Amino acid sequence: MAEQSTSPADSISRPYTYTIGYAMLSNKRDTFVQPSFLDMAAQHGIRLVAVDTCRPLAEQGPFDLIVHKLYGQPWRAQLEAFSALHPDVPVIDPPAAIDRILDRYTMLDVVSNFDTDSIGIPGQVVVHDAAALADPALAGVLGDLRFPLIAKPVEVDGSAASHDLCLVYRREGLHGLRAPLVLQEFVNHGGVLFKIYVVGDHATCVMRSSLPDVPDERLQDLAADATVPFSNISLLPPPAAGDGDDHAKMPPADFVNKAARELRRALGLHLINFDMIRTKDRDGNCKYLILDINYCPGYSKMPGFEPVLTEFFLEMLSARSGAHEQPGPDSGLGVEAR
Structure with missing residues (x-):
């Protein structure tokens, strides 16, 4: 039987209008299904139930909506079987749309179609064969990329290994790296990263360390390590802004909202976040670069995530064909894009 998630405030019976089934790895649930969120959702007639992945999804429920962060063909087959039986139940989000951002090389392709010159991506290449990294003709692989480079696993599968990155200062640092990988040009950006959380049409920008x-001179220091591994840099507190330091200034809200809207619609996804830095182009003009996109991130790290997620789910549920009447955007949540 699917295990029902409850919050401390759910000690008395509540009348529920909707049931949302969620399917996630155990280490991801705590970053999404927080007691504070469960309680707010319950106050608006929503209960969240953990899907039992050891049983056919089609035999569980009934569900009014499915939200998930699981990968692999067996799970996809589960969703397809469920959707065939319940075509009116929204699945957030379709696996075919998620696939595009499970590859670090292709995930940024849509940014090139943005209708602005103030946002782009760093130069990058994908290397499928580790032998190419030791090839004397490496220049043919790197093209116009300049050191330092960030080496990233191509595949994003939710594992700890997919978040193991390296900063490569010079050519010999590439030897021994495992392929396939993406080599992305590192651009100085003041040690500041902007993480934008997107929930439907809502976007929240948070400043993090990078x-x-x-x-x-570090690139020329042959006595220093040629490669340095790193991970989870963005979990550190953001650096304090110095006088005249443009890097640590929050990007304009209208710019963030537009970038989030274009990215979400181009990908066909509702729940994402993306990492962005501010730098300058050759003419000294402000330029933003998108570095990475993640599906269904840890929303507990987003300030005020509870009302944002609750209102999003209410909107999706109310849009269902034949949905029960339920308060929509005027339900008193007071959520605004920011």
Whole structure:
């Protein structure tokens, strides 16, 4: 039987209008299904029930909506069988749409179609064969990329290994790296990263720490390590803004909202976040670069996530064909894009 999630405030019976089934790895649930969120959802007639992945999804429920962060063909087959039986139940989000951002090389393709010159992506290449990294003709692989480079696993599968990155300062640092991988040009950005959480049409920008700038002399220091591994840099507190430091200034809200809207619609996804940095182009103009996109991130790290997620689910549920009447955007949640 699917295990029902409850919050401390759910000690008395509540009348529920909707049931949402969620399917996630155990280490991801705590970043999404928080007691505070469960309680707010319950106050608006929503209960969240953990899907039992050991049983056919079609035999569970009934569900009014499915939200998931699981990968692989067996799970996809489960969703397809469920949707065939219940075509009116929304699945957030369709696996075919999620696939595009499970590849770090292709996930950024849509940014090139943005209708603005102030946002782009760093130069990058994908290397499928580790032998190519030791090839004397490596310049043919790197093209116009300049060191330092960020080496990232191509596949994003939710595992800890998919978040193991390296900063490569010079050519010999590439030797021994495992392929396939993406080599992305590192651009100095003041050690500040902007993480934008997107929930439907709502976007919230949070400032986080990033890798510090790399001075030219570090690239020439042959006594220093050629490759340095790192992970979870963005979990550190953001650096304090110094006088005249543009890097640590929050991007304009209208710019964030537009970038989030274009990215979400281009990908056909509702629940994402993306990492963005501010730098300058060759003419000294402000330029934003999108580095990475993640599906269904840990929303517990987003300030005020509870009303945002609750209103989003209410909107999706109310839009269902034949849905029960339920308060929509005027339900008193007071959520605004920011």
